Amino acid sequence: MGAPRIEAASRALARPTSRPGAALAAVALLLFVAGAALQSVRPPAASGSGAPAGEFSAGRAFQLVRTIGAEPHVAGSAPADAVREHLLTTLRGLGLTPEVQDTVTVQGGRLSSSAGGTGLARVRNVVTLLPGTASTGRIFLVAHYDSAQVSPGGNDDGAGTAAILETARALTAGPRLRNDVVLVLTDAEEACLCGAKAFVDQHPLARAGGVVLNLEARGSAGPAIMFETAADNAGLTGVFATAPKPVGTSFAVEIYRLLPNDTDFTPFREAGFTGFNSAYIDGAAVYHAPTDTPARMDRDSLQHLGANALALTRELGGRDLPGLRARGDATYFPVPGGLAAYPGDLTWPLAALALVAVLALAWLARRRGRTTSGRLAGGFVLALVPVLAAPVAAQLLWAMLKLIRPGYAEQLIDPYRPLWYRLAIVALTAAIVLAWYALLRRRLTPAALAVGGLGWLAVLGLVLAAVAPGGSYLAALPALAGALAGIAAVLLRGWWSVLAVTVGAAVAVVVLLPTVVMFFPALGLVLGGAGAFITTLLALALLPVVDLLHPEAGGQRGMAAARARRLGAAPTLLAVLTTLACLATGLAVDRFDAAHPAPTHLMYALDTDTGQARWLSEEARPQRWTSQYVSGARTPVTDTLPAFGTEELLTGPAQPAQVPAPALTPGTDTTAGELRTVTFRLSTQRRARLLTLHVNAEATVTRATVAGREVPTGTKAGGPWGFGFVFHAPPADGVQVSLTVPAGVPLKLRVMDATDGLSSVPGFRARPADVGVRGSHSSEMLAVAHTYPL
Numbered sequence: 069m070g071a072p073r074i075e076a077a078s079r080a081l082a083r084p085t086s087r088p089g090a091a092l093a094a095v096a097l098l099l100f101v102a103g104a105a106l107q108s109v110r111p112p113a114a115s116g117s118g119a120p121a122g123e124f125s126a127g128r129a130f131q132l133v134r135t136i137g138a139e140p141h142v143a144g145s146a147p148a149d150a151v152r153e154h155l156l157t158t159l160r161g162l163g164l165t166p167e168v169q170d171t172v173t174v175q176g177g178r179l180s181s182s183a184g185g186t187g188l189a190r191v192r193n194v195v196t197l198l199p200g201t202a203s204t205g206r207i208f209l210v211a212h213y214d215s216a217q218v219s220p221g222g223n224d225d226g227a228g229t230a231a232i233l234e235t236a237r238a239l240t241a242g243p244r245l246r247n248d249v250v251l252v253l254t255d256a257e258e259a260c261l262c263g264a265k266a267f268v269d270q271h272p273l274a275r276a277g278g279v280v281l282n283l284e285a286r287g288s289a290g291p292a293i294m295f296e297t298a299a300d301n302a303g304l305t306g307v308f309a310t311a312p313k314p315v316g317t318s319f320a321v322e323i324y325r326l327l328p329n330d331t332d333f334t335p336f337r338e339a340g341f342t343g344f345n346s347a348y349i350d351g352a353a354v355y356h357a358p359t360d361t362p363a364r365m366d367r368d369s370l371q372h373l374g375a376n377a378l379a380l381t382r383e384l385g386g387r388d389l390p391g392l393r394a395r396g397d398a399t400y401f402p403v404p405g406g407l408a409a410y411p412g413d414l415t416w417p418l419a420a421l422a423l424v425a426v427l428a429l430a431w432l433a434r435r436r437g438r439t440t441s442g443r444l445a446g447g448f449v450l451a452l453v454p455v456l457a458a459p460v461a462a463q464l465l466w467a468m469l470k471l472i473r474p475g476y477a478e479q480l481i482d483p484y485r486p487l488w489y490r491l492a493i494v495a496l497t498a499a500i501v502l503a504w505y506a507l508l509r510r511r512l513t514p515a516a517l518a519v520g521g522l523g524w525l526a527v528l529g530l531v532l533a534a535v536a537p538g539g540s541y542l543a544a545l546p547a548l549a550g551a552l553a554g555i556a557a558v559l560l561r562g563w564w565s566v567l568a569v570t571v572g573a574a575v576a577v578v579v580l581l582p583t584v585v586m587f588f589p590a591l592g593l594v595l596g597g598a599g600a601f602i603t604t605l606l607a608l609a610l611l612p613v614v615d616l617l618h619p620e621a622g623g624q625r626g627m628a629a630a631r632a633r634r635l636g637a638a639p640t641l642l643a644v645l646t647t648l649a650c651l652a653t654g655l656a657v658d659r660f661d662a663a664h665p666a667p668t669h670l671m672y673a674l675d676t677d678t679g680q681a682r683w684l685s686e687e688a689r690p691q692r693w694t695s696q697y698v699s700g701a702r703t704p705v706t707d708t709l710p711a712f713g714t715e716e717l718l719t720g721p722a723q724p725a726q727v728p729a730p731a732l733t734p735g736t737d738t739t740a741g742e743l744r745t746v747t748f749r750l751s752t753q754r755r756a757r758l759l760t761l762h763v764n765a766e767a768t769v770t771r772a773t774v775a776g777r778e779v780p781t782g783t784k785a786g787g788p789w790g791f792g793f794v795f796h797a798p799p800a801d802g803v804q805v806s807l808t809v810p811a812g813v814p815l816k817l818r819v820m821d822a823t824d825g826l827s828s829v830p831g832f833r834a835r836p837a838d839v840g841v842r843g844s845h846s847s848e849m850l851a852v853a854h855t856y857p858l
Contacts, residue, residue: 081438081518081557081612082565090563091616094570098613101574102581104404109315109582111291111348111372121241124234124378126371130362132158132230133370136213137222137362142757142824143189143214143256143263144797151213155194155253158233162240166251169193172775173266176783185711185760185792186783187260188774190799193267194253198239205389206248206278207381208341209235210264210332212257215360217757217824218841218848222362224355227348228283229253231374238378245385250278257332258356258845259758259796264332268339279304279384279392280343281377282333289366290350290589292373295320296333298342303394305409308344310383311376314407316346317583318399318538320590326536342393344380348373350589352481356843357667399541402582415537419529419544425551426526430519432558438515447512447520451608454504455524458497458604459597465489465496465651466593472655475666477688478842481592484664488654490588490599492647497600499643501607505614506637514615521608522550528605542583542602546609549575554612569612576609614639665840668694671849672722672829675708676729681722686844690718693839697722706787709853710762711794711820712846714786723830728753729854730821733802737858743770744811746858750795751802756821759803762792764816771808775799789818820853 082090117127135154141147152168159166175187194213211228215221232251239249250273254263268274294308294316301321308314333345348369354360384392400409430444439447469489470476476483483489508517529544553572557565580602588599607614617639660666668691671684683697684705690698702716735747752759762785763769769791772779785792795803798821809815826832826848841847 081433081515081554082569082616090566094566094573094613094616097570098573098577101577105578105581106585108402108404109291109585111366111368112313112375114367114371122238124238124371124375126367126374128237129230129234129370129374130365130367132233133222133226133365134362136229137215137220137226137360139220140218140824141213141215141221142217143191143259144757148214148255152192152194155213155229155233159194159196159236159251162237164196164198164236164240166194166196169195169266169271171266171270172777173262173269174774174777174779175260175262175265176780185762185785185794186779187262187794187796188777188779189256189259189262189796190775191255191263191266191797193255193263194251195267195271195273196236196251197273198236198245198249198251200247200249200385201244202246203248204246204387206250206273206276207384207389208250208252208278208280208336208343209377209381210252210254210280210282210336211284212254212263212332214255214258214263216258216356216843216845218358219356219360219843220358220362222360223285223288223365224360225257225284226362227285227365227370227373231283231370231377234374235378235381239381245382247385247387247389249381249385254332256796261330261332261335262796264335268335268341274339277339277341279389280333280336280341281380282331282336282343282345283373283377284331284345284347285369285373286347286349286352286355287589288351288354288360288364289369290348291315292346292348292369292376293320293586294344294346296324296345297321298337300342300393300395300397302396302398302411303392304342304344305398305400307380307383307387307392309400309407309409311379313372313376315372315402316407317401317586318397319401319536319542319583320586321397322536322538346373346376352589352592353479353484353664354843355480356845358841359665360843397538399538401541401579403578412537415533415540418548419526419533419540422529422544422548422551423526425548425555426519426522429522429551429554429558432555433515433519436558438558439513439519443512443516444519447508447516448523449520450504450508450512451517451520451524454501454604454607455601458500458600461496461500462493462596462600465493466596474689474691475660478667478669478691480843481594482589483593483658485654485658486588486593488650488657489593489596492650492654493596493600494584494603495643495646495650497603498607499640499647501604502614502640502643505611506640509615514611518554518611518615521611522547522554525550525605525609542579543605545579546576546605550609550612557612566616573610573613576606580606580609660838662837665835665838666691667840667842668835669842669844669847670694670697670826671846671851672725672826672832673709673851673853674725674727676852676854679724681724683720683722685718686715686846687718693835694718696833704787706785706789709820709851710785710787710789710792710818711760711851725829727850727852729852730756730759730819731802732817732819732856734858739811742811743808745806745808746815747804747806748858749802749804750798750819752798752821754821754823755800756798756823758794758796758822759798760792760794760820761805762789762818763807763809764788764814765790767809767813767815769807769809773806775803815858817856817858818853819856820851822849822851824848824850826850
């Protein structure tokens with residue numbers, strides 16, 4: 069078909085009898101669907117303290133949060149002891165008989181401590197059994213009660229701990245479940261996941277495995293998202309769908325499996341347990357920071373986390389637990405009213421069907437005169453422009469914001485009030501897609517652009533089916549629905565064609581809009597391009613409806629055609645203005661103040677060998693407050709501080725403090741053949757949070773035991789140092805160590821301990837009210853190192 073005939077034909081897939089009326093009706097319907105889709109990922113309203121005894125109450129749980137999150141309670145500290153005693157008292161008040169698992173554990177391999185060696189800890193887990201009436205297995209409710217060293221841990225993980233205690237109260241208020249329920253409140257999660265590791269390796273209740281529900285928080289608000297499962301989750305997905313408000317996606321599971329992040333769920337999963345990992349993740353600016361207080365908690369999020377945990381425990385409590393282990397993973401995602409799920413075996417057929425449907429739509433559009441083969445090819449190739457441009461623009465926008473407000477560079481995931489910036493990215497994405505569409509609409513025809521957008525969705529569905537099967541639905545289902553709707557729109561006339569493309573767009577809204585909402589807090593503005601990418605996919609799926617907003621200039625000439633083009637550019641202009649307005653609003657409302665301080669990172673290290681001290685900082689560039697302590701380029705500190713690994717830090721000279729070095733008390737020293745075995749005791753003289761030891765690289769350690777536990781010897785610190793370990797929450801009487809090294813090789817031990825808080829350090833000046841502490845496991849660390857030759 070030639071170009072004149074194409075220009076005379078309707079350019080859109082839908083052929084309405086009244087274009088303005090069709091646009092209004094389609095937009096109204098999609099707004100209603102969007103509202104329902106957004107509601108599916110909103111947490112429920114918090115229940116008050118007067119809720120029925122058998123129900124979960126955020127009001128009751130929050131009273132526990134206020135006690136747990138009153139102050140930082142890092143593993144091994146006196147505040148941690150007080151929190152543990154409160155947990156024990158609360159559980160005993162429910163008629164239960166909790167025990168304390170007091171032990172030492174080693175966390176090796178990928179989960180070793182980040183402090184330049186294998187991680188160990190003395191942990192004191194709180195474990196409680198609620199026996200079932202005729203148990204088929206055990207359900208483990210897991211949360212950690214320790215906090216990061218500068219954080220009160222009101223959310224992380226006061227929320228999970230309080231939710232489990234309130235769940236236990238509700239369970240004891242009703243009839244016993246069929247299956248056993250084990251409450252595991254772990255210690256030293258923040259340090260090295262050592263509490264969970266100790267439980268799965270050493271506790272008798274863990275020997276037969278079971279189903280784990282791990283409760284976490286990486287922020288202060290948002291829905292409780294089930295973001296991780298064990299492998300072969302098809303059977304568990306049906307259980308999760310019974311939750312009061314099941315928010316979770318199989319794509320989140322795929323993404324999390326690719327990330328280096330870990331929680332207490334990791335040791336359970338690696339030990340063969342199955343189960344769920346859930347957390348609320350919005351409001352991440354308080355993560356691990358002093359601002360993670362109970363007052364910052366959104367109680368709706370606590371309600372969602374706990375109500376789902378209680379309901380799932382009751383559901384699992386009556387199930388045949390061994391029967392839940394099914395082969396393969398399920399695909400699932402939230403929809404209005406519940407959870408959509410289907411077997412993973414359908415992933416490839418649906419992805420292939422989506423591609424076939426898009427190809428069929430392309431053939432039909434060409435045959436009916438809506439476009440040509442050349443324009444279809446052009447539409448497919450050029451659809452890549454917004455797919456690539458929007459994420460790049462989002463990342464550039466965040467880079468610009470960091471230049472305007474340098475403190476943003478030290479916020480690990482998001483600023484305190486990210487909403488307006490997220491909306492700016494969405495509006496910017498819309499502007500890019502709308503500008504692209506307006507420029508190419510007349511040249512390539514709306515049909516070619518719509519088919520091109522759906523084509524990339526279909527291709528992405530196939531790619532994800534290969535590399536991340538649980539995420540294929542994000543592209544395959546909108547492509548399939550859009551293609552089938554487009555075929556119907558081409559074959560039908562009038563309002564029926566409008567209804568067809570609107571229904572196809574509605575499927576895309578239900579599938580993709582909740583993902584956009586969850587992706588922004590999951591990856592933060594630091595990776596805002598990910599949210600822009602999902603938003604672009606949604607925009608491409610909406611192109612047939614977007615076309616209804618464009619005035620038809622088909623046969624018009626002169627001023628009428630020019631007016632139609634100006635009206636067609638109006639949505640793009642509106643999106644650009646919305647982007648600027650959102651950015652301006654974000655900068656106006658998200659200012660650093662006493663309640664929302666700018667995060668800074670600072671440490672202090674004293675080398676008692678030389679009497680020299682240094683300030684250290686992990687900041688990319690020293691901020692105004694930090695620059696009074698550190699300056700210049702980042703430099704490695706491995707030579708004198710092997711516990712910091714190979715990380716390069718900002719440094720600056722400091723006044724030496726009168727702080728005692730960790731002590732080493734020699735024990736036995738024996739030689740047998742070519743090997744020498746030395747024993748000694750390490751201890752800290754100031755109740756340090758951690759104690760580290762590193763051996764000079766020339767003395768290759770062939771065997772090591774610490775506190776009676778065998779420690780892997782393969783981990784190397786780098787620089788002049790080889791084998792090393794970090795011991796978290798060391799006992800007051802110290803740690804017994806035995807090392808076997810080659811005989812005749814000089815042996816040097818670099819020992820370091822660390823406490824938290826810099827107020828007593830000479831030269832330290834208190835931060836202004838609007839300057840705070842970055843959430844980090846090393847913020848405010850006061851480290852003292854000494855070398856002992858043996």
